[in-house]
Amino acid sequence: MDCKKQFSAGFLTDDLVVEILSWVPFKSFCRFKSVCKAWLAFSSDPHYRGKLPKIPTGLLREGRTGIQLVSLSPNNEEIDGALTFLPHYKKLEFVDCCNGLVLCKYKSISNVAYTHFIVCNPATQEWRELPVSESHGHPYGRDGYRCTTILAFDPSWSAQSFYVFNFWQNVSNSWARGISRIEVFSSDLCTWHVDDAWIWNHRILMVNTPHSYIGGALHVQTSSGEILVVDGLHRTSYGMSSTNFTIIKLPHECCHLMDGCFGQSPRSLLCAFPEECGRTVAVFSLDAGSPYKWSVKHRLSMPDALGIGNNIEFCDDGSWLLRCSYHVVALDFVRDVLFLIDKEAKKLLVYNISTGKLSKIKDGCLTRTWAYRYYVACYSKLPGRAM
Amino acid sequence: MAATTADGSKVVGGGEKSNVDEESKMITLFSSDGERFEVTQEAAAMSQTIHHMMEDGCVDDEGVHLPNVGSSILAMVIEYCNRHVASPDEKEDIRSFDAGFVNVEHHTLFDIIRAANYLDVKELMDLCCQTVADSIKSKSVEEIRELFGIVNDFTPEEEAEIRKENQWAFE
Numbered sequence: 001m002d003c004k005k006q007f008s009a010g011f012l013t014d015d016l017v018v019e020i021l022s023w024v025p026f027k028s029f030c031r032f033k034s035v036c037k038a039w040l041a042f043s044s045d046p047h048y049r050g051k052l053p054k055i056p057t058g059l060l061r062e063g064r065t066g067i068q069l070v071s072l073s074p075n076n077e078e079i080d081g082a083l084t085f086l087p088h089y090k091k092l093e094f095v096d097c098c099n100g101l102v103l104c105k106y107k108s109i110s111n112v113a114y115t116h117f118i119v120c121n122p123a124t125q126e127w128r129e130l131p132v133s134e135s136h137g138h139p140y141g142r143d144g145y146r147c148t149t150i151l152a153f154d155p156s157w158s159a160q161s162f163y164v165f166n167f168w169q170n171v172s173n174s175w176a177r178g179i180s181r182i183e184v185f186s187s188d189l190c191t192w193h194v195d196d197a198w199i200w201n202h203r204i205l206m207v208n209t210p211h212s213y214i215g216g217a218l219h220v221q222t223s224s225g226e227i228l229v230v231d232g233l234h235r236t237s238y239g240m241s242s243t244n245f246t247i248i249k250l251p252h253e254c255c256h257l258m259d260g261c262f263g264q265s266p267r268s269l270l271c272a273f274p275e276e277c278g279r280t281v282a283v284f285s286l287d288a289g290s291p292y293k294w295s296v297k298h299r300l301s302m303p304d305a306l307g308i309g310n311n312i313e314f315c316d317d318g319s320w321l322l323r324c325s326y327h328v329v330a331l332d333f334v335r336d337v338l339f340l341i342d343k344e345a346k347k348l349l350v351y352n353i354s355t356g357k358l359s360k361i362k363d364g365c366l367t368r369t370w371a372y373r374y375y376v377a378c379y380s381k382l383p384g385r386a387m
Numbered sequence: 388m389a390a391t392t393a394d395g396s397k398v399v400g401g402g403e404k405s406n407v408d409e410e411s412k413m414i415t416l417f418s419s420d421g422e423r424f425e426v427t428q429e430a431a432a433m434s435q436t437i438h439h440m441m442e443d444g445c446v447d448d449e450g451v452h453l454p455n456v457g458s459s460i461l462a463m464v465i466e467y468c469n470r471h472v473a474s475p476d477e478k479e480d481i482r483s484f485d486a487g488f489v490n491v492e493h494h495t496l497f498d499i500i501r502a503a504n505y506l507d508v509k510e511l512m513d514l515c516c517q518t519v520a521d522s523i524k525s526k527s528v529e530e531i532r533e534l535f536g537i538v539n540d541f542t543p544e545e546e547a548e549i550r551k552e553n554q555w556a557f558e
Binding site (some may be wrong): 012016023025028030031032036039063139380 | 500520535
C-alpha cells in the first residue's frame, strides 16, 4: 500500500468524495466544480444533490446584543450574520432584508433626528451607506409619524439596482391617519425622491408587515388586510415618476392576518396563512393579470404536535377572535419548506411541504409577530456606486 | 499486534481460540493482511457492519475477516471506537482526543474514510470528512486536483466557462 500512497486519493469513490464535499462551504464548492467533469456533474446527480452544499439561508432578527442570523443550513459559518464587517455594527438596528441584501440603520449622535441607512451583502461583505434623506428632519421625524422602511432587491429581475422605500405614516391623528408621504431611494440615481405619484389614502397603514419584491413590483400587506402594490419604479428621462400604486385584496379565506407571510415562486407572489384555527396552512399564488386572481397551491395539514385546539378567545365585551398557536415565518418555494414559530413553546420549526414532516430547528425563539425576515445568500455585486 | 480494551489494558491475540466469549464479550477481527485484533463487542458494535453481522449470527468462532481494511488502519479505527465507547460523556476529553486522532497526513485520512465507510462507523466518517473538508476549503482548483490525483478533463474553453459562471467564488 505504501508505494501507492500518493495516488491513494484517486481510489476514493464518488460517494466518498461527495461525503467530503458536503462539509465544505458553499463558496469553496462552487470553485471546485471546475476540478473535473465528474465533480461538475455531482450537482446535477439526483443521488448526490441532497448532500452537497447549498446557498446559505437563515432568519435575520434584531437581538439584544445586535443583529442575529439564525442559520437554517449547515456550514453557515461563512455568513457573518451579525454584520461585524461593518464599521459601526454595534450600534446598528436591523431594518429589512431582501433576496440577500440587508438594510440597517443607526442614528447619528450629533443629530438624533437623522437616520443613517446602510445596505450590505453579508455573503460578499460589501456595503454602502445611503445619503441621508431630508425628511428625517422636520416634520416627519416628529412624534405621531412612523416611518416603515423597506428594501427592494431582486437579482433575477435586475441585479443592477435596489430600492429603499420610506413610508411615512401618521399614526396618531385619526383624521390624517395613513401613509402621507413615500420616498424612494434608487441605487442607480443614488438619491432619494419623494414619490409625487402617491395620493394620500387614509386607509393605508403598514407597520412592519410582510412584504415581497418580485417582478419589479413591491407588495406590502397593509393593516387592513390588503396588499399595496408599487411598480414602475424607474423614473422617466424627464425625472417624472412612473410609479403605479394598486390595492389588491388578500385571498378572502385568510382570517389569520397576523400569522402569515409572503413568498415567491419564479413568476408569482405567494402567500401562506393558517386557516381553520391553525389546522391547515393554505398557500396561495397570485396570478398576475387583470383582474388578478389568487389560486390555491397547497392546503397543508398541520400535525397535532403544534398544540392546535382551544383557539377561540373570548373578550370581555362578548366578542371573540380566532387565535392561532403558531405563525408562518417564511415560505421557501425553491426548497419546498415552510418555517413556523410555535408561539406557546417558543420553538422554530420547519415543515417539509412534500413529505408533510414537521421538525424542530431551535428553541427559545422570539414570538413577536414578524420579528424575523428570511435570508437567502446572494453573491452578485452590490448595485450602485460608492457615495 | 495488540489491541487496547476499554479499561486500557492490552490484550494480546493468539491465546484463546473462542472469540465470541459471552463472559468477557470479546470479538476477534482479522485485517486484510491477517493481523488479529481482540475488541470488546461494545466497541466493535460502533461499526454498523460488524453490529449487523453479530445480530444476524454471522460471526463464527474464528471471528470477523475484514479483507478491505489493512492492519495499520484497523488499529486506528479500533483505537477510535475504544475511546468513544469508554467515556462517551466526557465531551472535552473526546474532543481533544479526536483533534489528535485526525492530525495525520491526507492519505491516511483517506484510508480511514474508506475503512469507516466499509465498516459503517458514522461518527468516524463525519469526523474525518469534516477534517479533510476544512483542510481543502481554501485550496485552489489545481491543488485539489493534485491532492485527489485527478486529471483535468475539461478543455480550456469549458473550464473558462465554468469559472466565469462561478466567478464570485474565485474572488
